[in-house]
Amino acid sequence: MATSMQVSLVSPDREIWSGEATSIVAKTTEGEIGILANHEPVLAILSEGSVARIDTVGGEKVVAAVHGGFLSVDKNVVILLAQVAELAADIDVTRARAALERARNEQDDLAAAAALRAEARLHAAGAMH
Amino acid sequence: MGAQLRVYRGRIKSVKATKKITKAMELIASSRIVKAQQRVAASLPYTKALVAAVSAAASNSTTAHPLTSHPETRNRAAVCLITADRGLAGGYSSNAIREAEGVNSYLREANVEPLAFLVGRKGISFYKFRDRKIADSWSGFTDQPTYEDARKIADSLLKSFNTPLEEGGVDEIHLVYTQFENMVTQNPVAKRLLPLEIEVKTEAEHGAAIPLYDFEPGAADVLDSLLPQYITNVVWNALLLSAASEHAARRRAMKSASDNAEELIKTLTRLANQARQAEITQEISEIVGGADALASAK
Numbered sequence: 155m156a157t158s159m160q161v162s163l164v165s166p167d168r169e170i171w172s173g174e175a176t177s178i179v180a181k182t183t184e185g186e187i188g189i190l191a192n193h194e195p196v197l198a199i200l201s202e203g204s205v206a207r208i209d210t211v212g213g214e215k216v217v218a219a220v221h222g223g224f225l226s227v228d229k230n231v232v233i234l235l236a237q238v239a240e241l242a243a244d245i246d247v248t249r250a251r252a253a254l255e256r257a258r259n260e261q262d263d264l265a266a267a268a269a270l271r272a273e274a275r276l277h278a279a280g281a282m283h
Numbered sequence: 284m285g286a287q288l289r290v291y292r293g294r295i296k297s298v299k300a301t302k303k304i305t306k307a308m309e310l311i312a313s314s315r316i317v318k319a320q321q322r323v324a325a326s327l328p329y330t331k332a333l334v335a336a337v338s339a340a341a342s343n344s345t346t347a348h349p350l351t352s353h354p355e356t357r358n359r360a361a362v363c364l365i366t367a368d369r370g371l372a373g374g375y376s377s378n379a380i381r382e383a384e385g386v387n388s389y390l391r392e393a394n395v396e397p398l399a400f401l402v403g404r405k406g407i408s409f410y411k412f413r414d415r416k417i418a419d420s421w422s423g424f425t426d427q428p429t430y431e432d433a434r435k436i437a438d439s440l441l442k443s444f445n446t447p448l449e450e451g452g453v454d455e456i457h458l459v460y461t462q463f464e465n466m467v468t469q470n471p472v473a474k475r476l477l478p479l480e481i482e483v484k485t486e487a488e489h490g491a492a493i494p495l496y497d498f499e500p501g502a503a504d505v506l507d508s509l510l511p512q513y514i515t516n517v518v519w520n521a522l523l524l525s526a527a528s529e530h531a532a533r534r535r536a537m538k539s540a541s542d543n544a545e546e547l548i549k550t551l552t553r554l555a556n557q558a559r560q561a562e563i564t565q566e567i568s569e570i571v572g573g574a575d576a577l578a579s580a581k
Binding site: 182 | 332
């Protein structure tokens with residue numbers, strides 16, 4: 155039995171991350187889902203503005219904010235597809251904070267979605283309490 | 284300096300200035316094609332994964348989705364045309380426009396009213412000049428489109444598809460863009476975006492068994508959320524391919540313009556040399572004639 159799985163995090167314009175991982179935690183519309191090697195095939199919708207965590211074989215943690223996408227698992231190949239995805243390391247915390255401030259001051263649906271995305275970015279970067 | 288020579292020198296100067304511009308545009312376009320091609324290549328993993336997921340969800344969902352079901356009557360169709368923002372790209376925009384005109388007349392023959400959704404300033408000005416109605420238009424990004432642009436276009440198209448016919452909605456969506464074959468060949472293509480034709484592969488055709496996915500929340504819901512993403516991705520791909528085609532067409536047009544300028548400079552230089560020589564010959568013959576006259580007058 156395999157102990158690791160091939161994971162790729164893909165956004166429309168590029169492949170953001172790919173590699174071998176031992177476990178993944180992501181949030182679907184139904185709730186949190188944890189995936190280990192040899193998981194059964196799953197196709198799940200990721201919830202808007204959520205955080206995905208990938209534990210690599212090397213013991214590193216890859217954290218990313220994902221907005222609008224899905225997760226597919228089949229034969230130890232996991233694909234995280236997101237319309238927008240950002241790795242924690244690439245997130246500019248000050249800018250995300252500013253975006254959250256701005257979005258919270260507005261009241262429409264668009265701003266609510268923007269606030270959700272900004273929160274996810276901050277969560278992923280570990281700057282949200 | 285004689286009048287003739289001065290005219291030639293002036294023309295040579297102006298052709299040289301034009302050549303500098305076309306040469307610069309050629310170089311810029313060449314470097315951008317490479318980038319555009321890289322962007323097309325970088326978008327492939329997403330497309331592949333999305334197509335696989337959509338066909339898996341479609342083969343597991345039994346309910347007919349509004350985006351995949353064919354209407355009984357066709358009354359109105361959206362034609363989304365992708366052209367360039369700027370000219371000087373040879374026949375790039377006009378070829379795409381011609382393809383769209385073909386689609387329009389084909390639709391009219393079938394008693395379907397075409398509605399224009401335009402991307403790029405060239406297409407917009409073509410419609411405005413002819414006083415035609417434009418349903419929606421976007422411009423300013425055709426040489427470097429972003430996913431956000433594709434989403435705006437797809438959202439507008441989907442909205443019009445989901446609107447009832449009586450309120451101005453459409454039954455079909457066609458997309459006209461330019462396929463990037465290679466550096467020298469780019470072909471305008473038209474394809475129907477909606478209603479979608481999903482190939483549900485059986486086990487035998489597929490080679491391997493389709494994995495028995497566990498859908499969260501359910502196959503129909505997953506399909507519901509995937510299809511708009513799929514449409515957006517098709518538009519995004521069309522934008523990327525069109526951008527690559529635009530740069531390739533511009534590079535070729537500018538290359539032939541530079542070559543022509545070179546040729547013109549050569550011809551004009553020959554003419555200028557001839558004019559200069561004629562001037563010298565005339566001067567000499569005048570001097571000799573003058574000297575002769577003086578000598579015979581003594």
